[in-house]
Amino acid sequence: MSEVQLAVPGFPELNREITPRPSDTVWGILRADAVKVSAEEEILRGFxxxxxxxHDDYACALAALLAHKLGDRNMTAERLEGLAHEALSDDPDIVEAGASDLIAILERDPAADSYLTPFLYFKGFHALQWHRIGHWLWTHRRHSLAHFLQSRVSEVFAIDIHPAVPVGTGVFIDHGTGLVVGETAVIGNNVSILQEVTLGGTGKEHGDRHPKVRDGVLISAGAKVLGNIVLGAGCKVGAGSVVLKDVPACATVVGVPAKVVGWCSGPFPALNMDQTLPEPDYSI
Structure with missing residues (x-):
């Protein structure tokens, strides 16, 4: 995102570079995409x-969309929209994190042809935004309602993240079906997670018992990461792996149990979404 100069005549000390908020960047493009699609496909125009x-802004559109995805006869879309507005108004960082998630999808997923497509249809995005609201409820000690949202999201989207889990910005949940994240897990910034991943415990112990995922980590489809362990910044977990020990930063691990098979040499794996493994060295 480019920076713009804010000039305040007569007060040079206040002149500074301002970075546009992610939600402002997304909203204008999202509306343009919506105008284009509604003109091309009449049957979708009302939707x-x-x-x-x-809607007037990204936050209002997001609250309404999420509510209609989750509402049912027991908890109407109108009540859920009011709850979403309450959270987004109290903590605008939720709005900006959600916009950063949308930007991440367009940058990392070749199936996303615009901001509009994942905003309207990608359940990984929807589940993550509801989780952000559920985490807001959890931190405000409204645990019963947070658990209700967790349950509904699991029923509707097949993604189960405990509301206590803090999640960073720019997080991409690709497909997401079967994703399970336990209570004491932590997910950092610019992380990419695919379907059927588990961030779980190793037994029935209480306390801090789930994985800590640092920035830039890529967790490929079907991987199981178990216990109070750390996935170091920029590491990559191969598809179907079972990780039971700490993974060093920048390492690539694969297997059951997972072992280090290589090291990153460029951007964080979560950003380039390269799920291939190093070529074996047959000279050894």
Missing amino acids: IHGSVLF
């Missing part, structure tokens, strides 16, 4: 208008 064009 697109109600989901995007009817």
